[in-house]
Amino acid sequence: xxxxxxxxxxxxKPIEDLVSGVDRYNPSNVGILEDYLYHQIRSEEYDCLANLxxxxxxxxxxxxxxxxxxxxxxxxxxxxxxxxxFNLCISLLDERPANTQxxxxxxxxxxxPLLKTxxxxxxxxxxxxxxxxxRSEEFESLRDNYTxxxxxxxxxxxAVAVRxxxxxxxxxxxxxxxxxxxxxxxxxxxxIQSLEWTIxxxxxxxxxxxxxxxxxxxxxxxxxxKLPQLTKILAHSLVKS
Amino acid sequence: xxxxxxxLWNTEEDLEEDVDLLAIGNYGQTVYDDAHxxxxxxxxxxxxxxxxxxxxxxxxAQIPDVVKSFIVHFHQAVLxxxxxxxxxxxxxxxxxYTEKYYARTEWPEAELIAPLVNDDPIFLILYRELYYxxxxxxxxxxxxxxxxxxxxxxxxxxxxxNSDGPVQLELPEQWLWDIIDEFIYQYQVFCTWRSKPNSKNxxxxxxxxxxxxxxxxxxxxxxxxxxxxxxxxNEYITAQREGKSPxxxxxxxxxxxxxPLYRMLGYFSIIGLLxxxxxxxDFTLALKIMDNVELNQKSPFTRVxxxxxxxxxxxxFCYIMLRRYPDAIRTFVTILNFIMRMRQxxxxxxxxxxxxxxxxxxxALFAICHALSPSRLDDNIANIAKERYGEQYTKMSRGGSxxxxxxxxxFLYACPKFITANPPPYDDPEYTNxxxxxxxxxxxxxxxxxxxxQRHLELFLADVAAQLPVPTLRSFLKLYTSLGAxxxxxFLDQDEEExxxxxxxxxxxxxxxxxxxxxxxxxxxxxQTITTSDLNFVIDDNMVHIAESTVGRRYAGWFIKNTxxxxxxxxxxxxxxLPAPPKTSTDAAPAVEAPAPSRKPGRGGQKVAWAKV
Numbered sequence: 001x002x003x004x005x006x007x008x009x010x011x012x013k014p015i016e017d018l019v020s021g022v023d024r025y026n027p028s029n030v031g032i033l034e035d036y037l038y039h040q041i042r043s044e045e046y047d048c049l050a051n052l053x054x055x056x057x058x059x060x061x062x063x064x065x066x067x068x069x070x071x072x073x074x075x076x077x078x079x080x081x082x083x084x085x086f087n088l089c090i091s092l093l094d095e096r097p098a099n100t101q102x103x104x105x106x107x108x109x110x111x112x113p114l115l116k117t118x119x120x121x122x123x124x125x126x127x128x129x130x131x132x133x134x135r136s137e138e139f140e141s142l143r144d145n146y147t148x149x150x151x152x153x154x155x156x157x158x159a160v161a162v163r164x165x166x167x168x169x170x171x172x173x174x175x176x177x178x179x180x181x182x183x184x185x186x187x188x189x190x191x192i193q194s195l196e197w198t199i200x201x202x203x204x205x206x207x208x209x210x211x212x213x214x215x216x217x218x219x220x221x222x223x224x225x226k227l228p229q230l231t232k233i234l235a236h237s238l239v240k241s
Numbered sequence: 242x243x244x245x246x247x248x249l250w251n252t253e254e255d256l257e258e259d260v261d262l263l264a265i266g267n268y269g270q271t272v273y274d275d276a277h278x279x280x281x282x283x284x285x286x287x288x289x290x291x292x293x294x295x296x297x298x299x300x301x302a303q304i305p306d307v308v309k310s311f312i313v314h315f316h317q318a319v320l321x322x323x324x325x326x327x328x329x330x331x332x333x334x335x336x337x338y339t340e341k342y343y344a345r346t347e348w349p350e351a352e353l354i355a356p357l358v359n360d361d362p363i364f365l366i367l368y369r370e371l372y373y374x375x376x377x378x379x380x381x382x383x384x385x386x387x388x389x390x391x392x393x394x395x396x397x398x399x400x401x402x403n404s405d406g407p408v409q410l411e412l413p414e415q416w417l418w419d420i421i422d423e424f425i426y427q428y429q430v431f432c433t434w435r436s437k438p439n440s441k442n443x444x445x446x447x448x449x450x451x452x453x454x455x456x457x458x459x460x461x462x463x464x465x466x467x468x469x470x471x472x473x474x475n476e477y478i479t480a481q482r483e484g485k486s487p488x489x490x491x492x493x494x495x496x497x498x499x500x501p502l503y504r505m506l507g508y509f510s511i512i513g514l515l516x517x518x519x520x521x522x523d524f525t526l527a528l529k530i531m532d533n534v535e536l537n538q539k540s541p542f543t544r545v546x547x548x549x550x551x552x553x554x555x556x557x558f559c560y561i562m563l564r565r566y567p568d569a570i571r572t573f574v575t576i577l578n579f580i581m582r583m584r585q586x587x588x589x590x591x592x593x594x595x596x597x598x599x600x601x602x603x604x605a606l607f608a609i610c611h612a613l614s615p616s617r618l619d620d621n622i623a624n625i626a627k628e629r630y631g632e633q634y635t636k637m638s639r640g641g642s643x644x645x646x647x648x649x650x651x652f653l654y655a656c657p658k659f660i661t662a663n664p665p666p667y668d669d670p671e672y673t674n675x676x677x678x679x680x681x682x683x684x685x686x687x688x689x690x691x692x693x694x695q696r697h698l699e700l701f702l703a704d705v706a707a708q709l710p711v712p713t714l715r716s717f718l719k720l721y722t723s724l725g726a727x728x729x730x731x732f733l734d735q736d737e738e739e740x741x742x743x744x745x746x747x748x749x750x751x752x753x754x755x756x757x758x759x760x761x762x763x764x765x766x767x768x769q770t771i772t773t774s775d776l777n778f779v780i781d782d783n784m785v786h787i788a789e790s791t792v793g794r795r796y797a798g799w800f801i802k803n804t805x806x807x808x809x810x811x812x813x814x815x816x817x818x819l820p821a822p823p824k825t826s827t828d829a830a831p832a833v834e835a836p837a838p839s840r841k842p843g844r845g846g847q848k849v850a851w852a853k854v
Contacts, residue, residue, distance in 0.1 A: 059521065062663055125742045169779065213748070213752065216788040217788055236805075
């Protein structure tokens with residue numbers, strides 16, 4: 001389950017060596033990792049641990065710090081909710097003095113609160129609020145400067161909503177799902193089809209296929225006794241006989 | 242004559258100040274109050290030298306004789322690689338004389354005791370290691386102490402890593418752990434101290450500006466990784482797990498890894514890195530570094546109790562930050578049970594207090610996890626945690642508005658110290674000038690680096706805040722098997738859509754990634770999604786269906802425990818000498834007693850209490 005997170009199958013061998021070795025501390029490797037991040041941005045791949053390695057290098061070498069890279073990492077981490085990736089990234093962002101030698105003002109202080117807001121809405125499953133916030137004027141610069149570059153960003157957000165819906169619902173109305181996915185009409189239909197969910201055309205209610213999380217059953221868990229628990233008692237009787 | 246003498250006194254006072262200043266330049270703590278001995282008038286430098294010499298002699302004379310002979314003895318034990326004697330000197334001798342003579346002052350400086358140990362450089366490094374550790378734990382280290390303790394650590398690690406081949410030195414495991422542990426501790430307090438620019442004077446600022454690699458994160462990581470690589474510890478653990486023969490292992494780990502000193506330092510460096518990464522806020526890397534270490538009671542790192550406890554504390558904390566509360570709970574339960582059992586044996590260990598403090602913090606962390614992810618893993622530990630943090634626990638598990646303050650209180654109390662990897666820009670002259678200029682004027686003083694704990698606290702509280710409605714919802718759903726979402730919303734005085742979204746949060750918070758039993762050899766990051774709650778529900782359009790799994794009463798554990806106990810009592814009784822035989826049954830007694838000795842070493846009785854530590 002977590003193995004794909006620890007080491008995604010899409011991760012190339014050189015990156016794997018870098019991330020799991022001591023070479024991850026070598027500042028001259030930051031370029032390789034940054035290129036890999038931009039590859040993720042373009043091709044809808046995601047590799048949390050490799051991105052954390054970039055932030056680690058920034059933590060130790062403030063002169064390497066590149067705010068655009070940081071924002072892209074956070075955008076990728078955002079859509080892995082409810083995994084803790086976003087928080088793990090923020091944990092590595094040490095406070096930096098305001099007067100760092102950058103040509104332009106550091107965008108992080110203004111962008112970070114926006115990203116945190118979005119993360120909070122996603123983590124709390126407030127999907128309709130997420131979309132209205134994300135579409136609002138305040139977030140325009142974030143959209144125009146950053147998320148537009150991240151291939152499939154909106155679909156990645158939808159995937160977060162789909163994960164939550166799949167675990168919670170057996171059936172859900174189209175209006176509700178539409179507000180979670182920010183899709184309407186044919187777009188919604190196409191999306192539902194791609195998920196292989198079915199829609200009842202007369203009522204507009206969508207059925208979510210059964211999965212381990214949306215199947216409920218009242219059970220009584222009985223204890224089961226394993227042999228190793230009894231070894232001492234059995235061994236004792238053995239000595240006696 | 243008397244006049245001359247007066248003059249001499251005067252010059253001497255001046256000189257003494259000089260000596261003092263010099264001493265500050267070097268080590269900065271000696272005050273020679275016994276140096277007021279009249280001397281013939283000679284030229285200044287000779288006088289100074291003599292003065293120093295005499296002052297040293299006077300200071301040397303002040304060292305109690307028992308301490309001198311302790312040091313000589315200690316040195317001999319180290320020369321002989323006599324582990325038993327070193328352990329006695331290290332664990333009891335040093336602490337005994339600290340209490341007696343140096344509770345509030347430094348131990349004599351290494352230079353002073355050098356003649357006692359034939360200027361043995363290695364022993365002097367080890368001595369300084371203890372000397373500085375004492376300064377850090379009992380007194381206020383000044384900037385010179387901080388810099389010199391770093392230099393000394395470097396000398397020690399240089400000696401170990403860069404001599405021609407492995408060194409012949411042997412030290413007790415406890416000491417080796419303490420060396421690594423203290424190294425990281427001093428790094429952590431240095432970073433914390435460094436992040437507060439306002440309390441620094443000019444001299445300190447200059448030293449910080451030129452400090453370079455002193456206590457830099459890179460140098461600390463470098464030492465720990467070098468020790469790991471030199472000792473080939475990961476290769477060693479893998480080879481051992483694969484069941485290789487001692488000869489094969491010896492070949493794999495090479496000349497360094499074969500020596501217990503290097504092997505243990507390698508082990509402890511892994512744990513050290515776990516800790517450093519947590520201090521720096523890198524919780525995944527912290528767990529990843531432990532990939533090869535099996536977290537069980539048989540691992541070699543458990544032989545040093547302080548190390549054992551620290552390992553579980555940091556691992557458990559990482560799991561909290563990864564939102565893996567069931568794993569955190571399991572980690573804390575294991576170690577807290579261990580601490581409880583060993584309490585009766587370790588009360589006099591000099592680290593007992595420290596271990597107790599860590600345990601107390603782990604109970605607080607346990608209470609946090611238990612409130613976020615209620616489980617019935619261990620009632621015993623849960624009860625102690627509720628006893629100690631009852632008030633906070635009640636608030637946290639109730640959710641709602643009071644809860645956040647309780648979470649914050651316990652988190653701040655129990656979390657590790659977080660540090661900022663880089664100093665404020667002390668090497669920027671403009672910055673330091675501003676600092677000095679603002680020293681008199683507090684209003685425009687530059688702010689300290691913000692405390693990193695606040696950042697982690699904020700992240701944690703945001704997670705918690707998202708879950709605050711969960712306890713209410715959960716207790717409400719428990720009352721029903723199915724009901725409409727609109728009805729629940731109505732009961733809770735909420736908008737229906739809001740409520741449905743909160744139900745998704747409830748679902749989310751009753752799932753967690755967790756390590757599975759039987760995968761102990763795998764990475765600590767491994768895991769599968771599991772259900773953490775007895776209460777399950779699903780929404781069918783607008784209808785909520787609820788199902789609860791109940792756990793049948795558990796009898797087995799109780800019966801097994803008591804059967805074992807009964808067997809032990811029976812064995813004990815059988816092994817007891819019979820009471821003075823009543824006159825009538827004299828010939829029956831030997832028959833009963835005879836088989837008893839053969840039973841005694843039986844596998845049953847003796848092992849019962851301890852086998853499953």
